[in-house]
Amino acid sequence: MIVSCKAYDLPGAIGDFAPAVGPRTVVLPLLNGMRHLDALDARFGGDAVLGGLCLISSRLDEEGRILHLSDVHRLTFGARSPAQAEAAQAVAESFAGANLEPMRSDDVTLAMWEKWTFLAALAGVTCLMRAAIGDVVKADGTDLILAILEECRAIAESNGHSPREPFLEMSRRRLTDPNSTLTASMLDDLERGGPTEADHILGDLLRRGASEPGPSSLLHAALVAIRAQESRRGRAPSNG
Template identity: 50%
Template structure:
């Protein structure tokens, strides 16, 4: 199976490197600047699960794609989705499957409109990773999982074939027979974590140690899971119990990657992770919406960033 990993950043670089390590037929679709860096330094992964270094990882530029791939793994940021689609479109043939690992749900509509629903799988990943100063992939903790599935539910020969290619690559691979539920549950957790840590500019432990901080996270989580319920994907008890444990841990240093991006003055996925969630609300909340306040905070950051950029 020929696999195209779109980008060799933190997420694509990590999972693509693990697949290369396992002997899979992987090619990274990169821009010229990233290609030059990889030609100079190779693809470097530093991870608690084992470091990797590929001197000459297989690379392709968009203009050089000359035939379809069997699987396209997409892990870009939501604000780069349109450009990413244009770059990998030549790699999509009649039998190509597209596996997006983006957060939220809005990207599915965009991909469906361009390539058709039948080509687009459901997927998500859980990993803490970023790029270092020299372009190396830094795996920050022991989380490294990917979940895939057919959006219509159940199992299929296609998903089993893809799972066989993604398995045994030193990351946790799961096939879900209800991938949309899994994606909604991750969205609820991530939106709570992102809005809470960005609004308070602090990790979870510091937030819940502050007066009223635990109530902020509780209300955010309740709002997010209420919206999921509005859309037929109420989080299961396992997720609710796990999330409540995370969001009440006074010793937790957990933050969202969105907070790291915000503190570095970088672009953030405010619209895709928070704005789109708010747009899907169907029932009102009692009192002021903390989620709406947190979203306004993120949009104010974006406005200020754009103004200072000029």
């Protein structure tokens, strides 16, 4: 059972697919962050829930169609415990011949934390600045970008999942490219007035931090900026 909805749709999705989950069913979630694992483990048991993530660039157009923006379509998955090794192998076999790049990971939890680290930094920067990465770099914002990435890295490390140096080098390179038009899909959601995964991606990461975010936390500032915009959007317009 592949679960690939947005985080805010997960409770409803669980209610929809739960009747189809049997004693031998394996649930493979592809959501960002980690909090969804708590909900899925509680409902189906930890042994039934694998770890997984997607690397894909896509957007919804104005008619709600999914646009695939590049030729990258990698799906990483794996066992979260030794007891899941057989299930992970069965999933690998089921992907044989599929039109995607399946990748079985020996440490899928670390892979999920690495993606979360990058995504939280990307969302934090682009939503706080309301601009693409290249625009922020050209506005002398490289130090700000690297500071947010370091916040995310430090939280991952404090949770026992320190991102590997090659991954961090790739992240720094992508997040400081002055020609990059990269933005987080969270910025798209925010600008079109839709719901966002801010609490799942940024809020939960901050909650897992070693200490309460201080006034200098740029990640916290990004979360406040998103929440404030959502609050402003939900407020009835004043007649005054």
